[in-house]
Amino acid sequence: MTAIFDKIHELADQVEKGSTTELDDRARACRATKEMIKDTKSLLESVRVQLSEGWHGGTGEAALTSLEAFKKNRDEQAEDLEESAKSFEVIRDALAKAQQEARNKRADADGLQTKLDSGWHGFGLRKVDLAVAWAKDKLVKAEALVLLADLERVTTTYDAVLLIEGQKLRNKTGRVWELAGSEKRSKAEIAAIMLRELPGLAALVAKNPELRNALLHGDWDKIMQNPEVAQKIYDYLGFKYVKDGGFYTTGEHSMQSYLGWRDLYDKLGRIGGMRLDDTGADGDNMEFTDPKTGKTYRLELWKGGYGFGQAFGGEVGLYTSDSPNNNGHFDAAKGDDQIKVTQQIYNKRTDEVYFTNDGQGADGTDKRHFWNLAIRTDPNVHPNELGQRATIEVQDVGMRDRMYNEMTRYAAAHPHDYLTVTKGSDHPPVLSYDWRK
Template sequence: MSVFDDIYALADQVEKGSTTELDDRARACRATKEMVQDTKALLESVRVQLSEGWHGGAGEAALKSLDAFKKNRDDQAQDLEESAKSFETIRDALAKAQQDARSKRADAQALQKKSDDGWHGFGIRPVDLAATWARDKVLKAEALVLLADLARVTTTYDAILLIEGQKLRFKTGQVWELAGSEKRNLAEIGAIMLREVPGLAALVAKNPELRDALLHGDWDKLMQNPEIAQKIYDYLGFRYNAEGDFYTTGEHSVQSYLGWRDFYDKLGRLGGMELDETGTDGDNMEFTDPETGKTYRLELWKGKYSNQAFGGEVGFYTSDSPNNNGHFNAAQGDDQIKVTQTIYNKESGEVYFTNDGQGADGTDKKHFWNLAIRTDPDVNPDQLGQRATVEVRDVGLRDRMYAEMVRYAAAHPGDHLTVTKGSDHPPTLSYDWRK
């Protein structure tokens, strides 16, 4: 197969995609959203009428169920709107990729014609043969450049498809039926990420300031470059929050695929992290829902991240069974929690920063992982304290989490962890960790 055949095959692959189908899915999401909102309005009307006549325990329970159902419609409408936006992002990316593919195909056809015309009817003199061969080599080299450019076009589209597809697959309700194919496996994700490395390396190499920033570990400088910042967010989920002067992470990062295993903490230590961690002795904050059998794990971290940064994390993970061989999934859907985390100086009381749920998709600020890291080499990790307020979906989950945190605090007095219950509407608890 010639280089021209490779170009045409790759262009064919891109052009098979249907922007019309993606547009239809976006419109279907919004149409369903309108139906959901109409249902919510009807529920509200019914609830108002029933509340005037329903009294006592049974009536109040029924009204409470209607309230919960109405809230579920709000959540579903938000999911549908965000999913419509994801389909539109994929549609626009595909349209651009197809336009670029058509352009590269036309360029390749022009080059191939030049090559064919050059060989057609050449004389028998060696000088004619040599000149035609040399010209053909130049044209083939230009075709290889076209092939590389087209490969970058497909990689860019594939990356957007990966990120937006991940967002879609984590949605609940009717959005699952619109999400399409199965989740990518980790090997595919790794391959896509590795394909991006040469482009990022070239970007850094041709910019002396970026090259110097990389050599000195100056991530603030690197993240000021929009292209680098976007790639870091797309694949690792990290994004700079200018208002709070800290880095946080999105829900669709690679970490969301990996879930949690205890040996990840060991990898962190190998990477130069000096962190206080819950569960270092094998006793973790875990509890099980007696009705569903689902097991939950709460993880806390705070301290030094390499020689240049400090901060903290609150992670929440789930498993369908206690027998999970040590692996937990990143919390999704209703299992996600809303966390407001503050990192402060235990000695002076100075507050360094607060992450009130930045990084979460949508507006509910619910996430599986509240992370906040600031670059500053001069902060002593031994002086760091972490306090947080955690909001969960219902009182039962809150009470089980509270009981487990109290148990853990009593079993680990050196952690200096204090826990208090908050309100029931919404269900919250707060803690202060001064290890």
């Protein structure tokens, strides 16, 4: 029994090591740096305006364009710093809550241990006395096990928050700096954190008769309207409901962001009730390489039925690999590699637009993501009726042109996909497509 109390104290010690003051300081530092960047941006704009009055010709205009790009980057830095400050505040609040609960559980455990130590004192050798003492002993031990389980839940919940916000912070490298909210996790650790939360999610549904009934009838819209359940599903599985559009999408920190992409996933999709049109089904994938960095990009498109015919929708995903020799594994696009996608699912026969996802699910306000997903529950829409349109905004013209060239190559090689691709503006670099397979 001593081992249980030792474990409670050990877990409480781990939680109490964290510093809410340090996290608060980091949030304030992010915001202070953001204000400095805004001041720098104002100064740059003033200089640009003054120079524009006297600079003419190719060299002068090129310099002004560089200043404009530099100013735009300051906007992105300021946005990243604000989102980083929010992440540190979320971690701070989660830590403060965990520490308070840990202190309470430690105090309760100390009280139980005292009760257990004194439980056998004062009793004689009569059977009735021994029976009473034994019963009290078992009761105290049971309460201690409940305390340990509660404390494990506290630490797991905080660990999950740390994981999610840390991932958001790490993805901002290049425009801010690498301020990870938690140490880099292996995929096995990440999966373990996700799976440990599933019993808690199931308990939330089980204790609510309306949610339990909705689960039995497969009414996910009803389940996702419960704020507590919806938040847990978003925190640990990445899915959330977009009420205005009437569809589900995914966050950048979803479990899929850790797993990346393999062609095997498409094959597993049928087991999960997916009946999708997908590019690359015959092994010919839309891939292109940046000649300067050697990084390879994979663009994936999907549309069709989900949930064994109970839902429909589409997806646009971008994945990267530092080398073409990747054994078929691609990472989810991060940082400047992410794309801003506006995806539209429509009826090919009537041209009725079912919904449009203009970047919902992306962190922050830039709407850049590795994966634009939109799914609506409706068993009355047949997958064969669906078309997908999208615009894709990328970081630079060179990447846009490589993506355009690869998509047009793929379209020519697969005429029955009925994929048409069009270049858009260079500022920002955009292309669009219509897929009517």
